[in-house]
Amino acid sequence: MVNGIKVAVLDNDGYIALSLNGNRLPGKEDFTGLGGAGFPYTGNSHGTACAGIIAAQSNSNGISGVAPSAKFIPIRVSADNDTDPCTSWATFDLSQIGQAIRWAVDSANADVLSCSWGSANSSAIQNAITYATTSGRGGKGALVIFAAGNFSSNQVSYPSSLSNVISVGASNMCDKRKSGPASGFTNSCGVVFQPDPGGLNCDSQNWWGSNYGTGLDIMAPGVLISTTGLNETVTHQFGGTSAACPFAAGTMALILNANSGLSGTDARAVLEATCDKVGGYSYHLNNAQNQPNGTWHEQMGHGRINAQKAVLAAFVTSSCPDFNTTLTPETYWQTHQKTLLDELWYIYRVDVVAGNTYQFNTGCIGGATANFDNQIVLYDANCNRLNSSSNICLSSPIRVSESYTATYSGLIYVKVVGNFLSKGSYTLSYKYSGPAQTTCNLSLSSSSASVGYNAGSRTFSINANGAWNISSNCNWVSFSQGHGSNDATITVNYSGNKSLSSRQCVFTVSCGSASATYTLTQAGMNLSLSSPNNGATSVACNNGVTFNWSSTVGNPRYRIQVSTSSSFNDSLGLTGTIVFQQGNLTSNSFTVPGLNSNTQYFWTVRVHDETNGILSHYISPRSFWTGTCGSGGGGCSGTPVVTWVSPQPPSPHLQYSFFCADLPDVPAIELSCIGQMVLIVSPTNMR
Numbered sequence: 001m002v003n004g005i006k007v008a009v010l011d012n013d014g015y016i017a018l019s020l021n022g023n024r025l026p027g028k029e030d031f032t033g034l035g036g037a038g039f040p041y042t043g044n045s046h047g048t049a050c051a052g053i054i055a056a057q058s059n060s061n062g063i064s065g066v067a068p069s070a071k072f073i074p075i076r077v078s079a080d081n082d083t084d085p086c087t088s089w090a091t092f093d094l095s096q097i098g099q100a101i102r103w104a105v106d107s108a109n110a111d112v113l114s115c116s117w118g119s120a121n122s123s124a125i126q127n128a129i130t131y132a133t134t135s136g137r138g139g140k141g142a143l144v145i146f147a148a149g150n151f152s153s154n155q156v157s158y159p160s161s162l163s164n165v166i167s168v169g170a171s172n173m174c175d176k177r178k179s180g181p182a183s184g185f186t187n188s189c190g191v192v193f194q195p196d197p198g199g200l201n202c203d204s205q206n207w208w209g210s211n212y213g214t215g216l217d218i219m220a221p222g223v224l225i226s227t228t229g230l231n232e233t234v235t236h237q238f239g240g241t242s243a244a245c246p247f248a249a250g251t252m253a254l255i256l257n258a259n260s261g262l263s264g265t266d267a268r269a270v271l272e273a274t275c276d277k278v279g280g281y282s283y284h285l286n287n288a289q290n291q292p293n294g295t296w297h298e299q300m301g302h303g304r305i306n307a308q309k310a311v312l313a314a315f316v317t318s319s320c321p322d323f324n325t326t327l328t329p330e331t332y333w334q335t336h337q338k339t340l341l342d343e344l345w346y347i348y349r350v351d352v353v354a355g356n357t358y359q360f361n362t363g364c365i366g367g368a369t370a371n372f373d374n375q376i377v378l379y380d381a382n383c384n385r386l387n388s389s390s391n392i393c394l395s396s397p398i399r400v401s402e403s404y405t406a407t408y409s410g411l412i413y414v415k416v417v418g419n420f421l422s423k424g425s426y427t428l429s430y431k432y433s434g435p436a437q438t439t440c441n442l443s444l445s446s447s448s449a450s451v452g453y454n455a456g457s458r459t460f461s462i463n464a465n466g467a468w469n470i471s472s473n474c475n476w477v478s479f480s481q482g483h484g485s486n487d488a489t490i491t492v493n494y495s496g497n498k499s500l501s502s503r504q505c506v507f508t509v510s511c512g513s514a515s516a517t518y519t520l521t522q523a524g525m526n527l528s529l530s531s532p533n534n535g536a537t538s539v540a541c542n543n544g545v546t547f548n549w550s551s552t553v554g555n556p557r558y559r560i561q562v563s564t565s566s567s568f569n570d571s572l573g574l575t576g577t578i579v580f581q582q583g584n585l586t587s588n589s590f591t592v593p594g595l596n597s598n599t600q601y602f603w604t605v606r607v608h609d610e611t612n613g614i615l616s617h618y619i620s621p622r623s624f625w626t627g628t629c630g631s632g633g634g635g636c637s638g639t640p641v642v643t644w645v646s647p648q649p650p651s652p653h654l655q656y657s658f659f660c661a662d663l664p665d666v667p668a669i670e671l672s673c674i675g676q677m678v679l680i681v682s683p684t685n686m687r
Contacts, residue, residue, distance in 0.1 A: 004260075005253040007054050008073040008110035009246070010100055011047030011117070023055040025073045025108070031100040032078060032093070045230045047074060049238045050116050052228030053246035054253070063228055066250025066307060067257070073108045075100050078117065098124030101144075102615065105136040106571075111256055114249035116147045116242035118157035125159055127613035133164045133264055134455075134495060139475050141264025143256075145249045147241035148216055152180035152196040152209030154298075161215040163290050166252075166268060169301060170210040170222025170244040174202035175278035177299045178222055180209025198299065210241055216301040217291070218275055220247035251307045258314035267314070269293045274310040275303030315344055315417070323347040323413055329358055329432040333366035338416070339425040340372075345417035348428075352406040354467025354485070354512075356434040360414055363399025366429030372422045376402040381411040381471070382482055397424075405434070408469035408483030409510060440466035440511035448519040454612045455496040460518060462488045464511045472507035477520065492520060496614040499524045499570075525616040526552040527607050538627035544593040545626065549605050551588065553616075557608040559583035560590055561618070566602050570617035573604050597629040 006025065051065075055072045058064035077097050097119065104110040113132060119125060129144050136142025148169040149157030160167040170178040179198025186192050187207065196209045203223050210222065222244040229235045248271070255270050256262065262270070272293035277283045283295035283303065296302050325336065326349045338346050352358060360376050361368035374397070378386040388404040404412070416428060445461035462468060467485040480491035497503055501524040509516050530548040532539045539545055547560060565576020579601070580592050595601065604621040608614070 004071070005067065005112065005256050006071045006073055006108065006110045007067075007112045007114055007249050007253055008075055008104035008108055009047055009051045009054065009249075010075045010077045010097070010104065010113060010115050011050055012076065012078045023057060023069070023071050024051075025071050031076060031096040031103075045235075046116070046242065047076075048230055049225075049227045049235060050114060050242060050246045053225065053238075053243060054114060054250040056228050063226060063234055066247060067253040070250065070253040070257075073104065073110055075104055075108075094119055094122040095124040098122065098128035098613075101125065101128035101132055102613075105132045105142055106615070110142060111137055112249050112252045113142060113144045114246050115145065115159075116240075116245045118147065118149055118160060121158050124613075126162060129159060129162060129165060131613055137264070139495075140262070143249075143252050143264055143267055145245055145252065147245040149211035150208040150240045150242075151191070151211055152184070152193045153211045154194070154213040156211045156213060156215045160211075163215070166248060166271065167215050167217045167301070168241060168244045168248045169212060169216050169219045170239070170241045171219040171279075171300070171304050172201065172203045172221075172223040175276075175304055176201050177212060177219065177279070178203065178205070178208070178210045181206050205239070208240060210244075212299050214298070216298065218248060218272055218301045219304045220244035220251075221304075248305055251305050251310055254307055254311050255314045258311045262314065270310055270313045271305065272302040274306050274313050275301070276306045276309075277303045279304075323349040326350070327414070327430055329430050331431060331433060333429050333431050335367050336428045336430070337425070338428070340418060340423040344423070345415050348414040348416075350412050350414055350430075352404075352409065352412050352432075354406050354409045354469075356432045357403060357405045358412075358432045359401065359403045359430065361393070361399075361401045361429045362416060362426050364393035364401055366431065368399070368401075368427050368429035370397060370399050370424065370426035372418050372424030372426070373398040374400065374416060374418050374422070374424075374426060376400050377415045377417065378402065378404055379413040379415070380408075380482065381413075381469075383413070384482075386412065397422075406467070407485060408467050409512065410469045410471065410483070440464055440468070440514045442466075442468065442509065442511040442514040442516055444509060444516045444518060447517065448521070449492075450521045451494065451523070453497040453523050453525045454609070454614060455494060457491050457493045458520065459489055459491050462490060462509060464488075466511050468509055468511040470507055470509050472505060474505035474507065476503070476522075477505045477507070492518075494520065494522060496612065497522045497524055498614060498616050500527055500617060500619055525607060525609070525614065527605065527616060527619050529603075529605065529619060529622050532603075532622065532624040534622040534624070536624040539624050541595050541597070541626045541629040544591040545595050545601075546589060546591045547603060547605075548589045549619075551607050553607050553609050554612075555610040556586070556588075557583070557610055558585040558588065558590075558605055559608075560585065560592075560603065560605050562592055562595070562601055562603045563621075564599065564601060566621065566623065568602070568604065568618070568621050570620075573606065573618040574602060574621060595626055595629065597626055600625050 051072050052063060054065050055067055055070045056063045056065040057068050077100050104113055132142045132144050134141055144165045146160035146165045146167055148160045148167045156167045159165060172178045177198055179201060180193055180196040182195055182199035184193050184195035200206055205223060222241055223239050224236060225238045225243040226236045227238050252271055255267050279300055281297040281300050283297045286296040294302055324346050362370040362374050378388045380386055386404060388402050391401045392398055393401045416426060443463045449458045464486055469483040470479055476495045478493045503522050505520045507518055528550050530550060560582055561574045561578055562580040563574035563576050563578050567576040568574050600623060602621040602623045604618045606618045607616045
């Protein structure tokens with residue numbers, strides 16, 4: 001069962017079926033400007049149906065999601081217009097969707113993002129997706145999954161067409177692509193559906209067809225799907241690629257639950273490589289179209305997903321650098337005995353020398369044997385699977401011989417794992433053969449580089465006459481190749497630095513007994529606080545307190561926080577009682593009204609580079625004391641006027657008192673101090 005994987009459902013309102021309540025985490029109610037707290041306007045049920053396919057818990061209605069113990073995060077990015085079905089999917093600001101994607105990764109810690117919608121091209125959305133797939137899950141990469149679209153088009157919709165998302169088409173009950181009429185048509189809203197080469201096959205739905213072609217990755221069921229409706233109802237009519245997308249998201253949750261250490265790239269490979277090649281199509285390799293994970297067809301992508309096969313494959317995919325035992329091969333056979341009882345695999349760490357050939361066996365030679373079906377998998381020091389020669393030398397049970405000629409000197413990991421979760425006892429035999437590494441002449445074209453805070457890359461050249469290896473413990477740096485031989489040009493890729501201070505990565509190139517180092521220094525995002533000064537006293541506050549700061553970040557957007565508590569971390573900012581916060585500021589100066597007299601406050605700021613999509617950490621807060629505030633300072637003069645703008649008034653049994661503060665992020669009640677200021681707060685935030 002999936003107990004910790006979080007799936008963000010970016011959709012319209014909904015999510016209120018009882019069978020979802022146990023798995024519903026706090027979401028973000030509004031990235032549209034319409035409010036709603038993640039709950040529906042009248043009949044908005046699209047998000048509820050999608051969430052049910054992922055995470056509904058089995059109940060008397062008989063509905064269970066693909067991953068019924070996964071947690072889902074409702075994030076509202078759109079709202080239905082109930083009066084006009086032709087404009088039923090309304091998103092008012094695509095940059096808000098970009099912010100929603102970033103919020104899902106940064107604030108909600110989502111592992112998977114399920115997006116059953118499409119949009120116009122948007123740099124804000126594209127940059128946010130890139131951020132999610134590179135920075136999500138602690139740098140392993142979140143999985144972003146999109147519906148391919150329902151227009152019978154030979155091009156998948158945007159953003160499904162982006163190479164760093166997983167594009168999901170819809171299959172029908174015959175395990176073929178859900179295709180539309182061969183003649184094409186225009187619907188009542190004026191949307192043109194292209195003639196579909198598949199034509200209608202075994203379903204009777206002649207009003208839509210799943211998009212296909214370049215960029216389509218996988219298929220999942222999308223016709224007459226049973227799932228949750230609003231208010232604990234059940235629908236048996238949900239469909240489209242909107243239904244297929246959450247099937248894939250739920251399966252991805254199962255994959256990550258089976259092996260949470262997978263990188264985003266490896267998890268995607270598991271999902272795509274284990275698809276069933278159904279429908280009678282002629283699948284083929286399509287690496288030229290960036291489809292590296294097995295055979296592919298323009299109508300079906302890599303095929304229809306198979307959750308069981310995906311989970312089993314996830315169990316045997318990389319789990320290094322954790323290991324159980326270190327082996328030291330010699331030129332003669334040695335053995336190691338092990339019985340797999342509670343564990344599913346056993347991992348060995350081996351030091352190898354470039355040019356030597358290493359052999360590992362669970363049968364056939366060197367005293368090796370096993371009483372269960374098994375395989376041997378080899379990984380390099382960075383947990384990437386190595387190309388090795390595998391031979392099933394005996395069957396019933398399956399026993400294997402694995403041979404690998406080292407292309408670099410350093411560490412490899414050897415995993416012995418049962419096929420399809422089988423377990424038992426084995427004796428592993430191992431040895432090496434071949435000459436030792438000769439003396440290497442090694443030099444680098446440069447030894448250092450300094451770069452800005454944005455993500456980017458640098459290149460340098462390795463000049464060597466032997467096999468070399470690059471080692472580094474910096475998780476924000478990767479290399480175009482980590483090992484090789486002779487001369488090579490290496491691209492160093494680095495992520496954006498959200499810190500306000502610089503950072504440095506020193507990595508080593510080794511070739512035989514020779515080594516050389518390269519130092520990459522990356523600047524931090526520039527931000528400093530100006531006034532009020534730290535520890536200032538008697539700060540004037542008659543007309544509010546003016547805060548000033550400075551930054552050299554291009555195209556900045558700032559967020560300021562003011563608190564009466566010093567509790568702080570650099571990701572969330574001030575974590576005590578927030579008396580004021582405001583985001584999306586373009587100026588580096590802001591006046592905060594309504595602060596109290598003779599009170600100590602703490603303040604901090606962070607900056608967002610809108611052009612490059614990098615959000616800084618909060619800067620360490622400063623403190624100050626206000627002086628005596630007059631009528632323009634703390635408190636409100638005049639008679640308070642309360643106007644309710646929430647869908648319904650509060651309970652008459654609740655009593656509220658309030659003070660003048662600015663809480664713009666939680667629109668529910670409008671409080672106006674006549675002649676002074678307008679405040680937006682919610683009942684839960686009133687004092």
